[in-house]
Amino acid sequence: MENEFLTTMTLTFELAAVTTVILLLIGIPLAAFLAFSKTRFKSVAETIVSMPLVLPPSVLGFYLLLAFSPASFIGEFLTSHGVRLAFSFEGLVVGSVLFSLPFMVHPIQSALSQVPRSIFEASYTLGKSKIETMIRVILPSIRHGLISGIVLAFAHTVGEFGVILMIGGNIPDETRVASIAIYDEVESLNYAMAHQYALTLFVVTFAILLIVYTLNKKSLEGLR
Amino acid sequence: MISINVTKTLNTADGVLNAEFSIEIRNGEFLTLFGPSGAGKTTLMRMISGLETPDSGVIEVDGEVWFDKSKKINLPPQKRSIGFVFQDYALFPTMSVRENLLFAAETEEQKQGVDELIAMVELENLANRLPSTLSGGQKQRVALARALVRRPKILLLDEPLSALDPSMRQKLQDELALIHSRLGVTTLLVSHDIAETVKLSDRLASVVSGCIEKLCSPMEFFSPQTLSGKLQLIGEVLKMEEDFPVTVVTLLVGSSVVRTVLSSEEANSLSIGSHAIISTKAFNPIVIPVKH
Numbered sequence: 144m145e146n147e148f149l150t151t152m153t154l155t156f157e158l159a160a161v162t163t164v165i166l167l168l169i170g171i172p173l174a175a176f177l178a179f180s181k182t183r184f185k186s187v188a189e190t191i192v193s194m195p196l197v198l199p200p201s202v203l204g205f206y207l208l209l210a211f212s213p214a215s216f217i218g219e220f221l222t223s224h225g226v227r228l229a230f231s232f233e234g235l236v237v238g239s240v241l242f243s244l245p246f247m248v249h250p251i252q253s254a255l256s257q258v259p260r261s262i263f264e265a266s267y268t269l270g271k272s273k274i275e276t277m278i279r280v281i282l283p284s285i286r287h288g289l290i291s292g293i294v295l296a297f298a299h300t301v302g303e304f305g306v307i308l309m310i311g312g313n314i315p316d317e318t319r320v321a322s323i324a325i326y327d328e329v330e331s332l333n334y335a336m337a338h339q340y341a342l343t344l345f346v347v348t349f350a351i352l353l354i355v356y357t358l359n360k361k362s363l364e365g366l367r
Numbered sequence: 368m369i370s371i372n373v374t375k376t377l378n379t380a381d382g383v384l385n386a387e388f389s390i391e392i393r394n395g396e397f398l399t400l401f402g403p404s405g406a407g408k409t410t411l412m413r414m415i416s417g418l419e420t421p422d423s424g425v426i427e428v429d430g431e432v433w434f435d436k437s438k439k440i441n442l443p444p445q446k447r448s449i450g451f452v453f454q455d456y457a458l459f460p461t462m463s464v465r466e467n468l469l470f471a472a473e474t475e476e477q478k479q480g481v482d483e484l485i486a487m488v489e490l491e492n493l494a495n496r497l498p499s500t501l502s503g504g505q506k507q508r509v510a511l512a513r514a515l516v517r518r519p520k521i522l523l524l525d526e527p528l529s530a531l532d533p534s535m536r537q538k539l540q541d542e543l544a545l546i547h548s549r550l551g552v553t554t555l556l557v558s559h560d561i562a563e564t565v566k567l568s569d570r571l572a573s574v575v576s577g578c579i580e581k582l583c584s585p586m587e588f589f590s591p592q593t594l595s596g597k598l599q600l601i602g603e604v605l606k607m608e609e610d611f612p613v614t615v616v617t618l619l620v621g622s623s624v625v626r627t628v629l630s631s632e633e634a635n636s637l638s639i640g641s642h643a644i645i646s647t648k649a650f651n652p653i654v655i656p657v658k659h
Contacts, residue, residue: 264418265457265510267444269471270517279470283461 147315148339155321155344158232159300162239166247166296167289169240174251175277193249195242204309207238211310230312235320238306246295254288255281287359294355298348368394369521369553373414373424373434377577379405386410386577392521392555394429397547399556399564399585402574408557411574412523415555416451417444428520450514450522450552454529456506458498464509465494471516484512487549488542504535508542515550524556528563540566561589599646600625604637618643 177189195203210217211229221228228234258281266276282289304322311318313327321340328337369392377384386407392398400408413419415426417433420441426434433442444451459467465481472478485494488508498506507527514522524543528536544567547554558564564571565585573581573588581588602618602625614634618625625645629637637643 259455259457261453261455261457262459264444265451265453265513266459266470267418268416268447268449268451269513270445270473271470272445280459280461284459286461 148336150316151319151321151324151340152343154232154316154319155301158235158239158320159297161236162243162300163247163293163297165236165240166243167293170244170247170251170292170296171282171289173244174248174255177248177252178255193245196245200242200303200305201309203242204238204306207234207241207306207310229310230314230318232317235307235311235318238310239300239303242303242306243296243299246299247292250288250291250295251285254285254291258284290355290359294352298352301344301348368392369415369426369428371411371415371424371426373411373421373426375407375410375414375419375421377407377410381405384577388414388577388579390572390579390582392553394553395551396569397554397556397567399558399568399571400574401558401564401571401585401588403559406574407577408574409525412451412525412555412557415447415521416449416523417442417447418451448517448520450517450519452507452510452514452522452524452527454526456498456503456510458506458509458513460498463495463497464490464501467498467509468513468516471513473517477516477518480518481516484515487546488512502535503531504539507531507539511543511546515546515552518552520553522552522554524554526557526559528558528560536560536563543567565589597646597648598652599644601642601644604639604641604643607634607637607639609634616643618645620645 173188173192177185177192208229209215211221211234212218213222218229226233228237262280262284263276266280267273271279302322303320304326307318307320307323308326311320311323313319313323319327321344325337325340325344328334328340370390371392372389374385374387377386384405384407388407388411400411402408410419414421414434421434421436423436424434425432425436428448432438432440433447434440459470462470465485468481468484469478472481485491488511490505490508490512493501493505498509501509511524511527528539531539540563543554543556547567556563556567568585570582571585571588572579600620602620604616605619605624606617608615608617609631612631613628614631616627616629616634616637618627627645
């Protein structure tokens with residue numbers, strides 16, 4: 144029993160951590176595109192990124208499930224390359240990345256669009272390329288936006304339920320995360336166990352947010 | 368020698384403006400672009416720096432082509448030897464004063480020059496402070512020093528002092544003049560401050576609606592007539608008090624308020640807010656310093 148609890152909690156935070164790292168890598172370029180691009184395609188991209196905010200998770204989960212199934216074009220392609228996404232940890236990562244995308248992209252995008260144009264230009268006139276400017280000047284100065292994005296994406300992935308239920312099921316040590324476990328324990332009237340999961344999530348999430356906001360406030364004061 | 372011959376269509380507040388700039392800047396000179404807002408002064412500077420692209424034309428610096436539309440040459444700002452000082456300073460907020468300068472340095476030699484530059488703008492005591500803890504004048508000094516780190520061929524100053532209070536402005540003007548005479552870097556300044564222009568520049572280019580109307584010394588521009596024995600001032604009418612048969616007119620000349628008595632007839636041609644020339648015979652005017 145105790146072992147199962149630990150396995151589930153580890154899996155939950157592992158999923159959140161992997162998702163957050165991937166989101167950070169794709170979120171920064173995507174946010175930069177949304178903040179600075181002037182193409183017409185931008186509104187379409189913005190809409191797609193924001194969809195998970197309003198769409199019921201079951202809708203996203205349903206379509207992902209269809210896409211992952213070996214009967215579909217994508218699923219067939221993946222299966223032929225030895226990748227199985229339905230009811231697997233990798234599939235959960237893909238679903239979580241899509242589902243938490245706006246939580247990473249929006250804070251970074253809004254922080255980026257608040258950086259004055261002249262900061263970029265000053266760096267260019269000092270001989271620095273766009274990429275060097277981004278890494279050495281811009282990212283350090285929007286770290287509050289990055290931290291918000293990381294925290295929100297992490298916390299949102301920990302709390303995810305609908306998508307995981309649809310595409311992951313409830314396989315211990317593979318797709319059984321804490322939010323699913325709570326539902327499962329309650330269904331089998333095992334309230335004590337449900338409490339253990341729920342309270343752990345509650346405390347851990349509270350602690351993470353508290354630490355980050357305290358640190359963030361200090362670093363912001365340093366910049367002012 | 369910097370020779371510029373470019374055109375660009377600008378979208379200004381007053382509609383579309385077809386700008387056409389043609390100018391030759393001598394090496395080592397201090398040239399001020401003077402003129403009303405929206406005339407294209409800043410755009411010209413941005414085209415020289417590569418931050419904006421002209422529609423057509425050529426920009427050549429010491430024989431090196433920076434832009435040539437017909438040959439499809441357009442060096443990015445990174446490849447042009449420029450120092451740009453922005454109106455809003457544009458300091459990097461997470462770097463200290465010294466780090467801001469070191470960021471610009473590319474060679475060992477430039478890195479070693481950083482401390483000298485910090486000393487030149489008198490910021491030794493603040494070298495480890497973050498920009499957010501500095502005053503406006505201090506920030507602008509950092510921006511100026513940072514723009515000089517790479518020993519640019521041209522220093523571009525886009526209204527660098529406009530956000531500062533008058534006394535700080537004056538101090539920085541003195542420093543700018545000193546730095547220019549010490550380093551001899553070709554300097555382009557955008558300004559609409561007469562005092563600043565007269566004090567700093569070797570030549571003045573008057574920019575009016577997208578072209579350079581006049582290129583001459585600042586003295587020639589601001590007082591075209593040679594010594595005529597007449598003192599002429601231009602003022603704005605603030606107040607008119609009718610006291611028949613005369614009218615007391617209050618004018619703002621520069622930052623001084625002047626009151627004068629006119630006949631009601633003379634005053635008829637004036638109205639509040641209009642501009643008027645005050646002229647008086649002054650063969651031998653008295654000029655004495657103001658005590659603060």
